[in-house]
Amino acid sequence: MSDPTLSRSFWHRNQQTLAPWLFLAPGILFFVFYVVYPVFQSFNLSLYEWDGLGAKEYVGLRNYEDLYYEYIDRDAFYTALKNNVIWLFLYLLAIPAGLFIALFLNQTVTGIRLYKSLFFFPFVISQVVVGLVFTWFYDPAFGFLNVFLGWFGAGPINMLGDEKYVTYGVIIAGLWPQTAYCMILYLTGLNAVNPEQIEAGRLDGAKGLRMLWHVVLPQLRPATFIAFVVTIIGALRSFDLISIMTSGGPFGSSRVLAYYMFEVALSEYGFRMGYGAAIAVVLFGIMMVFIAYFLWSMYREEKR
Structure with a gap:
């Protein structure tokens, strides 16, 4: 007598192995076509x-x-690269800020749902809205920042019109929703x-801090990794806030690599x-260096 298992179709014999890949196939195809291929x-x-219309001319490197000679001459590319480095380091402040807000919101106190809604609000609004809100906030004529400084006798600051302050002003605007995103990751963790x-x-x-450092944070390592990766990517591809708030100005002093591109x-x-x-x-390449470093660090910790 023949074995009935041999007469079954290939699909019935491998259904449990193939089914997950069939469900993943549309997502994988979209990822390959819209991310990997570009x-x-x-x-x-x-x-x-290439100018986008005519024939392409191969020029090698x-x-x-x-880019290299423009960097040496400290022109636009140098300014954009320098600003990206500033964005990268200051944007990472969203991670500890999100952690401590999440620790506060994880308590059981009166009105905690209201507090969660207020801290969650920046995450759901558009970056365009965030840019407009902070543009009004920084306005040297009627912005609340200068009104607040006026209460203490300080002179008005043109945050978005001064080359010394403009990059930091845009970063602060970006930190508002990014902190909310990190907070959500840590609340989930x-x-x-x-x-x-x-x-x-x-x-x-x-x-206290010993409990946080030795007991809580090791269990939050996956959330911390995601927060680092998302924050680094957000810092390096920053474009929308600069486009809305400064258009790269004044005199190109707030442009970053994405906007310069x-x-x-x-x-x-x-x-x-x-x-x-x-x-x-x-x-x-810069983005992949940081992401590869965090992947290697997590692999080393898990192996240890």
Whole structure:
């Protein structure tokens, strides 16, 4: 007699193995087509001189050489790169700020739902709205910032019109919704904290910062990793707030790599698509260095 399992179809024999991949297939195809393929397309485009309409001219690494010499001359690319570094370090303040707000909101006190709604609000509004709100807040004529400074006898500050302050003013505007996002990540992580470990820490005499550092934070490592990755990506691809609040000004002092890429590729700089793609490749490389470092750090901690 023949074995009935051999007569079954390939699908019935491998259904449990194939079913997850079939459900994942649409998402994987979209990711490959709209994320992975454009990345390689940008690498390829950065080797050409192209205005977006005519024929492409292969120039090899000349676009990267132009970036290097522009960096040496401390022109637009240098300013954009410097501002991205400032964005990167100051934007990371959203992570500890989100953590401490999440620790506060994780308490059981009167009106905690109202507090959660107020802190959650910046996350759900558009970046365009955030930019407009802070533009009004910084306005040297009627903005609340200068009204507040006037109460203490301080002179008005043109936050978005002064080259010394403009980058920091835009970063503060970006930190408002980013802190709310990190807060949500940590609130989700705190719901998964093992209460038995908390109780064991209390029995060992851990409290306050010791409890936070040795018991709570190790259990929040996945949330911290996601917060780091999302915050770094947000800092390096910052575009919308700069476009709304300053348009790269004054005198190009607030531009970052993403906005400079837009300027040279699609704005008044002559539609240099290849040069813009080279900027995108540099930005992608910086982003991948940081993400690879955090992935390696997490792998090392998990292995340990």
